[in-house]
Amino acid sequence: MSLPRTCPHDVVTTESEYVRNIDALLLSTYTSAREPSLLELVRAARGAFPTVVSERLAALHMRWSTRPSDQGIEDPSSPELHALDFEWPFSTDTIARLLDWIGYRSVNLIGLPSVMLQLDPEADACLIERNPLVQARNHWLASRKNFRLGDILTLDLSSIPRRRVVAFDSPWYFGETVLWLLRAVELVEAGGEIGFSLYGESTRPTAPLEREEILTIASRIGDVELCEAELEYVTPRYEACALEAAGLPPLRRWRRGDFVRVTVGAKRARPLQLPLIAQPVPREPWITYRVGRQVVKLRRPNGRRLRDEAARVPFAPIEALGGWAYPSVSLRDELRGSIHLWTSRNQVAQVLDHDVVRQRLEALEKAAARGLSTKRWLSRYDWAGRQEEARAWRELLRVDLD
Numbered sequence: 001m002s003l004p005r006t007c008p009h010d011v012v013t014t015e016s017e018y019v020r021n022i023d024a025l026l027l028s029t030y031t032s033a034r035e036p037s038l039l040e041l042v043r044a045a046r047g048a049f050p051t052v053v054s055e056r057l058a059a060l061h062m063r064w065s066t067r068p069s070d071q072g073i074e075d076p077s078s079p080e081l082h083a084l085d086f087e088w089p090f091s092t093d094t095i096a097r098l099l100d101w102i103g104y105r106s107v108n109l110i111g112l113p114s115v116m117l118q119l120d121p122e123a124d125a126c127l128i129e130r131n132p133l134v135q136a137r138n139h140w141l142a143s144r145k146n147f148r149l150g151d152i153l154t155l156d157l158s159s160i161p162r163r164r165v166v167a168f169d170s171p172w173y174f175g176e177t178v179l180w181l182l183r184a185v186e187l188v189e190a191g192g193e194i195g196f197s198l199y200g201e202s203t204r205p206t207a208p209l210e211r212e213e214i215l216t217i218a219s220r221i222g223d224v225e226l227c228e229a230e231l232e233y234v235t236p237r238y239e240a241c242a243l244e245a246a247g248l249p250p251l252r253r254w255r256r257g258d259f260v261r262v263t264v265g266a267k268r269a270r271p272l273q274l275p276l277i278a279q280p281v282p283r284e285p286w287i288t289y290r291v292g293r294q295v296v297k298l299r300r301p302n303g304r305r306l307r308d309e310a311a312r313v314p315f316a317p318i319e320a321l322g323g324w325a326y327p328s329v330s331l332r333d334e335l336r337g338s339i340h341l342w343t344s345r346n347q348v349a350q351v352l353d354h355d356v357v358r359q360r361l362e363a364l365e366k367a368a369a370r371g372l373s374t375k376r377w378l379s380r381y382d383w384a385g386r387q388e389e390a391r392a393w394r395e396l397l398r399v400d401l402d
């Protein structure tokens with residue numbers, strides 16, 4: 001097994017230990033509940049992706065039930081959320097709990113658009129967020145002056161006042177969590193509080209060590225309180241599509257994060273030294289297109305442009321997948337590097353002719369902005385001699401879901 005680039009240690013939980021821990025969690029749920037549902041079992045597995053859980057259930061010969069109420073796509077975001085933007089929204093219960101915790105205190109939020117949206121408009125608050133589509137989804141957010149668009153790791157924070165509370169929900173990787181925590185220290189008042197989401201022990205084999213390290217760093221900032229599985233997420237559409245592609249039901253709200261609260265010491269709210277081991281997730285060069293409700297990402301060519309003039313369709317399925325549907329959302333997935341085109345319905349492709357794909361996406365985006373649906377554009381465009389390409393776009397974009 002290859003190690004993720006953000007791994008903090010040479011020694012990691014081995015694959016067999018990882019599996020043993022998940023098995024133990026599943027077995028204890030099995031004995032405590034008569035006929036556990038897949039949703040209960042996945043929730044009990046402390047962050048293991050449902051495909052990993054279902055593999056373990058099969059290996060342990062454990063049967064599970066499914067309830068219709070546990071499945072379905074309940075994420076209404078438009079434009080849709082995208083795996084490449086690391087977007088996992090909280091459920092309304094969790095947002096309400098976070099609002100209670102913040103109370104009437106001033107707050108800097110990092111990567112928490114759903115909390116910002118529900119705050120009192122008069123609250124002394126600022127949202128730092130990298131994805132401009134967040135504003136397209138919520139026009140009210142766009143009009144707020146306390147919205148800072150930018151990457152928390154590189155944004156100049158000097159003009160953002162420190163506030164009593166800082167809350168963040170970073171992508172669930174060691175380097176990102178540590179680096180966001182260090183930025184949070186620069187945004188909190190002495191004696192204030194930092195709250196953040198922490199992934200469970202089974203998120204990946206290295207997660208137990210990563211968590212230990214993160215909590216150690218947090219304890220150098222202030223007094224730490226850990227509330228297990230306190231944060232509940234709505235399954236984003238792209239993740240529901242990934243589950244379906246893996247042959248599983250699109251489980252609703254399976255993902256839980258721990259909530260870490262750090263009461264910052266009166267004198268300690270100053271920057272800590274960056275630990276060298278905390279590497280951010282590499283920022284990949286993707287071009288983003290809004291095609292109606294959908295968000296389609298095209299990887300920028302690395303050096304020479306891909307150009308196969310003989311190709312009847314300018315993109316093709318990734319061979320190992322045997323179709324467009326991608327059953328993963330993980331950075332560690334070995335196919336991730338071969339993806340050039342990725343939709344918010346978790347459909348992916350490799351590109352054979354970059355320029356043609358770019359032209360089509362630009363045309364689709366313009367048509368959608370004029371109010372023409374993708375389906376209609378695909379039927380109106382002059383595809384003379386290129387019917388195969390038109391069919392491939394229809395399948396890739398899953399116009400059936402529009």
Ligand SMILES: C[S@@+](CC[C@H](N)C(=O)[O-])C[C@H]1O[C@@H](n2cnc3c(N)ncnc32)[C@H](O)[C@@H]1O
Pocket residue numbers: 085086087088089090110111112113114115128129130131134150151152153169170171172
């Ligand atoms: C895991 S999601 C958290 C969403 C949160 N649970 C909510 O309901 O509002 C991470 C959020 O941080 C944003 N984000 C990701 N990387 C970022 C970065 N480097 N700087 C600022 N925002 C970032 C994403 O666009 C996304 O909105």
